Amino acid sequence: MSSHTTVVADFLSHTSTAKTTAQSSASIPGDHDADAGLETSTADQNSASTSGDHDVTFATTAETLAAEVLWALKVTTSHYSHHSCDEIGVTFRTMFPDSRIAAKFSCGSNKCSYLVRFGLAPYFKGLLLKRVKESGDIVVMLDESLNTVTKR
Numbered sequence: 001m002s003s004h005t006t007v008v009a010d011f012l013s014h015t016s017t018a019k020t021t022a023q024s025s026a027s028i029p030g031d032h033d034a035d036a037g038l039e040t041s042t043a044d045q046n047s048a049s050t051s052g053d054h055d056v057t058f059a060t061t062a063e064t065l066a067a068e069v070l071w072a073l074k075v076t077t078s079h080y081s082h083h084s085c086d087e088i089g090v091t092f093r094t095m096f097p098d099s100r101i102a103a104k105f106s107c108g109s110n111k112c113s114y115l116v117r118f119g120l121a122p123y124f125k126g127l128l129l130k131r132v133k134e135s136g137d138i139v140v141m142l143d144e145s146l147n148t149v150t151k152r
Contacts, residue, residue: 008070011123012062068107072115082109082116 075085086109092102132138
């Protein structure tokens, strides 16, 4: 498991949104288009139906959120502009037409900004504070030897 994947899994385990849904399957009888069942609610996704010839597995909210958080981490660590996220869902759906997660992926510039600012930033700040507190004594030193103001 890569470090980004580990971070995403840990982050999602601390969010209440990710805990609300689980892997589920639903059936849609007859011939249908790929987006036909994607408008169903979480309650509909959590129930399985056996009336039909086609079993279709849908991406859960947690899976889609994990993909969006992973994308927000990539945007941040690679110093991409948040505006580069506009229409990225369309790009992913074109690149991966058979992906159920790509079909529900939606992470434009505003959503990416909010994920980073109000989701990931507080999470990493808390993680940093936790590790600093667990590390014991800390010494902070400042090197003033190159400060021209104090040399006067």
